[in-house]
Amino acid sequence: MSSDGVNSTRRKFLTAATSAVGAAGVVGVAVPFVGSWNPSARAKAAGAPVKFDFSKLEPGQMTVVEWRGKPVYVVNRTEAQLETLPGLNSKLKDPDSEDTAQQPPYITGIDRSIRPELLVIVGLCTHLGCAPKYVPEVGVLAGASWEGGFFCPCHGSKFDLSGRVYAGAPASANLLVPPYSYVDDKVLLIGVNPEEV
Numbered sequence: 356m357s358s359d360g361v362n363s364t365r366r367k368f369l370t371a372a373t374s375a376v377g378a379a380g381v382v383g384v385a386v387p388f389v390g391s392w393n394p395s396a397r398a399k400a401a402g403a404p405v406k407f408d409f410s411k412l413e414p415g416q417m418t419v420v421e422w423r424g425k426p427v428y429v430v431n432r433t434e435a436q437l438e439t440l441p442g443l444n445s446k447l448k449d450p451d452s453e454d455t456a457q458q459p460p461y462i463t464g465i466d467r468s469i470r471p472e473l474l475v476i477v478g479l480c481t482h483l484g485c486a487p488k489y490v491p492e493v494g495v496l497a498g499a500s501w502e503g504g505f506f507c508p509c510h511g512s513k514f515d516l517s518g519r520v521y522a523g524a525p526a527s528a529n530l531l532v533p534p535y536s537y538v539d540d541k542v543l544l545i546g547v548n549p550e551e552v
Contacts, residue, residue, distance in 0.1 A: 404546035406538065409473065417489045419478060422545045426478035426486060427533060428505075429543065436491070436516050437472070439502040440465045447519045449529055457481075458532035459548060467517040467532055475535050475543065476518040478505075482526040485509035491516070505530065 405422045412418055412431040420427045444450035444465070452458060452467055461469065468474050478486050487505035494501055496513070505514040513521040518530030536549040544552065 402546075404544050407543045407545060408541055409543055410541040414472075415491055417491075420545060422533060427545055428474070428476050428478040428489065430474040430476075430489070430516070432466075432472050432474055432516055434472075436503060437466060439493075440515065440517055443502060443515050443519070446521055447515065448522050448524070448527070450519060452519065452529055454528055457529045459534050461549060462532050465517055465519075467519070467529070469535070469537070469549070473543075474517065475532060475545065477531040477533055479531070480507040480509065480512050480526050481520065481528040481530065482507065482510055482512050482524075487512070487514060487530070 402423060405420055405427075407418075407420045407429060409418075409429060409431065412429065414431050414433045415436065417428055417430040420429055449457075450465065452462070452465075458467060466474070467476075480487050485507050487507040490496060490501070490506050491503040492501075493503055496506060501513075502515065504516045505518065507513070507526065510525045512524035512526035514524075514526070514530055515521070518532070520526045520529050533545055534548045535543055535545045536547050536552045538544050538552070
């Protein structure tokens with residue numbers, strides 16, 4: 356065999372091998388690069404809906420669920436707690452929740468919930484974003500008659516058991532009601548409106 360034939364075969368082999376290694380290198384670099392365009396699992400979770408099984412939440416009890424990095428208070432209100440709500444209207448800034456930016460359109464009435472017994476609100480004070488404390492006990496709080504609700508220890512804002520702000524409080528608006536719906540009789544889906552389920 357002539358040396359030109361060997362060199363030609365060797366050249367073809369080296370060209371093919373170099374092309375294959377180069378293509379593998381391009382793919383090796385391109386896959387992570389293109390993958391970096393997708394949101395991370397943490398970013399996806401930050402905006403994702405959150406399921407919460409409230410079946411073990413006793414009447415009068417509250418729990419905190421994290422949604423989009425915010426605390427969401429879920430309160431299983433008692434019948435007695437619900438009965439106090441109408442009597443507080445004259446003490447509140449927005450008793451009828453007329454500021455529609457504070458809740459989805461399907462949340463109406465003084466109970467501010469889909470089901471009267473279950474309150475779902477974002478646990479951040481509308482004054483400066485502190486986390487109000489759940490104080491369900493009836494009695495005296497901050498020098499005033501208290502029917503139970505939420506008290507912000509940062510600047511003294513008070514909210515009733517529907518998250519409605521008391522008049523005279525530094526907070527200007529009711530606590531926010533996030534979009535939510537029910538998966539079934541025991542599970543909430545926070546972050547999804549009922550018509551989207």
